[in-house]
Amino acid sequence: MSTNTVTSTIDTTEPSKPFWRRGWFKQYGGMLCGLAGLVVLFAVLSGSFLSVNNLTNVVLQVSIIAITAFGMTYVLLLGEIDLSVGSMIALVGTVAALAMSHGFSVWSVIPLAMLIAILLGMANGVLSATLGIPSFIVTVATMGIFRGLAYIVSDGTPISIADEPFLAIGNGDWLSIPIPIWILLGLLVINHFVLSKTVFGRQVYLTGGNREAAVYSGINVTMLKIKVFMVIGVMAGISGLILASRLYSAQPNSAMGYELDAIAAAVLGGTSLSGGYGTVLGTIIGALIIGVINNGMNLLSVPYFYQLIVKGLVILVAVYLDVQHKKHRG
């Protein structure tokens, strides 16, 4: 560290570090290299991997997890966790499908679904922030409650969807790029902006970095926590609509385990589970890494049981490398 020897109060010229230890590259370089390595590996092993069609497919498959993981990034940044998102996705989808089967139009169903999603997230936030129950416990409980509600409203069976505009959400194209990818990109930009450029985003980082200091700095951490859970509610709601649309039906048993995939994507993307460190740019890279591994192994016809093991190992290795990296960051 050079701070001890600096004599002027601010040294505005960047210390002469090599480019890979500076700024953007320092933060994302490792993950991008990992992603590129995987792409090269699968490109060599499988002829069809690098086709435009397949790459579009990878992003399309990743979009629902990545959008959920954007919401998870907020929650993890605050040092909290939300295990109920999988159930939330299923519940929002079934409610939307039910409403359409009763003749509501897609234009009234989308706002309704989003409102429900916000309320579900708010319920998590309020329970945790005002009653002082750890978010882990609250969301384990609501994970069961939301899933139960999804089974109840759908009577335990898939509800098929025939509404054309709604089906376009998950299956349509625009400029020959699937709509979910556009939604993904739009949310990436919005969330990155919110986290890095707004007061709300700053408060999330500061509170995750040191909750006590945030309280003393005049941040209302109770409200902030509720808002953050509302954000993940919104993201889960959008994921729920896309998933229902892609499946042509709402299934109460869908999106099982998505909460863990979302956490894995965020953590692979460098988000700290203890809060204060992480970005949605990192999260989307993390989600893409998972997507590429899934896709590549499918192309290579690796049996599903082995895929689970490989995915688990990749997460362990990536997080271990990140932990080492952070140790040396000082």
Next chain:
Amino acid sequence: MWSVVPLRLLSEKLMTIPVLQTQAVSKRFGPVEALVDVSLAIYPGRVHTLLGENGAGKSTLMKILAGVHAPTTGSVLMDGREVVFANPEHARNSGIAIIYQELSLSKNLTVAQNIFANHEPRRWGMIDDRALLADAQRLLDSLHIAIDAATPVAHLSMAQCQLVEIAKALSHAARVVIMDEPTSSLSDSEAQTLFGIIDTLKARDCAVIYVSHRMDEIMRISDDISVMRDGRYITTVNRQDTTIGALIALMVGREMRAVYPPRPPMAATSDGRVALRVDNLSRPGKFTDVSFELRAGEILGFFGLIGAGRSEVMKAVFGTLGYTGKLEINGEAVRIRHPLDAIARGIAFVTENRKEEGLSLQHSVERNINSVNLRRMANRLGVVKPARERAAAKRWVQRTGIKTAGLEELAGHLSGGNQQKIVFSKWLEIEPRILILDEPTRGVDVGAKYEIYKIIRELAAAGTAIIFVSSELPEVLAMSDRLIVMREQRIVHQFDTTGLTQEAVMSYAAGVQHHVH
């Protein structure tokens, strides 16, 4: 099993050999010299008191004796032979028991289970519960502690926990017992029980190392008294040969160096307007009936020993601790429930622990400086203007003299003094009318201290009303216009600092004013 090595027969011969001794022990924590060249001898069957202000090095010395820290240089001798404690376990097995201020009991277990934690009596490899209970009760009885060993610790009072803690320490064969302010949570009658325990220990030829700030009890129970100051050993005196006044003089006796900026006359800075009036502020168990006035342009010092309740009063004024009583700001009655209320009324609070309550160490200098004033850095939609942020950060880095490689440097990478300047900066950015400083120079090197003092003086000169809480007596005397002394959760005296001596203040803080006057 619990036993104290029977040294009685050998004691006359051993009296001349210290049971425990430090030779030229020094300890550094990074750049901080916590102990410098301390040589001290502890004899069996005697109570040896360590006396010194907060930060004099007593705790560090105790932790070295208990094997928590290893000395940087110098050595520790037991029975005249050098020992190197690898860890606290090792020191304890060598016969050194330490009773910390913080309690280390498991609330979910019984008194007996706690006392013999990790060395329970066994039969056939299993814990012998009956022996456990019987041994624990015998130990408690022998120390005249009236507690049933089968009671769950959760049912005990703070004071009873403290006594159990002592019994726990003595469940190991102890030859040296170290007690760190053991009476701080005890009532008078419970303290009597403790003194009885100490007498029992002395009769068993155990050495007791005792740390306390209460002068009257020190005079009552000590045999030898060693004074420490600024990490250095000053002297050891025999209790019969000294007085409380003489001890206080030894304790605070440092010369006032020119480490403080000159003090302008009070009239020059203050227009006498009351910025903050505190009326009968109370919170059970924290502080009682606290009333004072703070004027614009004034520096009001708050002195007291640790646990006197100063920080708690400040937290109440800032809205992080509930209270009963009245607060008036600029003549207007206010109710402050959250730091947001306090900040909205122009109160800023530089907290005691900058790492816990002041900074986010993993974030940059710039982010930290702008953490309070975020709204003013943003437009109406809540979008932060990076240029505004950068300008503010730059301005404060220059103004307060923060030495950093850049605004993007992480706060955690800076030295204590520079970190403290960041905390100052983030609060000064809101242009506070009332600035509360709680131990603003703790862990800050001498040079940075001077710069911080200068900033404080400049703010007062500009009309800011300042509360200056400190445990460093010379500092609070040199900086304050008026000084409030707190002891045991109450304000015990208000001084005008002109011509005030350290001895006079200390006598109020330690509760022995009648001995001095």
